[in-house]
Amino acid sequence: MNQLTEKSISCPYCGESIEVLLDAADIDEQYIEDCQVCCKPISFVVFEDDDELKVNVYSEDDTF
Numbered sequence: 001m002n003q004l005t006e007k008s009i010s011c012p013y014c015g016e017s018i019e020v021l022l023d024a025a026d027i028d029e030q031y032i033e034d035c036q037v038c039c040k041p042i043s044f045v046v047f048e049d050d051d052e053l054k055v056n057v058y059s060e061d062d063t064f
Contacts, residue, residue, distance in 0.1 A: 005053045012059040014038040022046050022053045 004021040011018060016037040026046040035042055043058040 013040040
């Protein structure tokens with residue numbers, strides 16, 4: 001069973017800080033989750049850096 005890691009992110013639309021759960025099984029994957037505050041779709045890219053799960057978030061208009 002994979003351990004979930006809680007991270008705080010800022011929504012690229014409304015700027016609110018929200019807590020998200022990251023799963024190590026999602027490393028190098030892109031997925032979309034709606035903001036808990038403004039309900040707009042946030043693109044998530046999970047990666048590992050120095051054995052720590054990290055995430056980059058983008059709006060639909062951002063390029064990555």
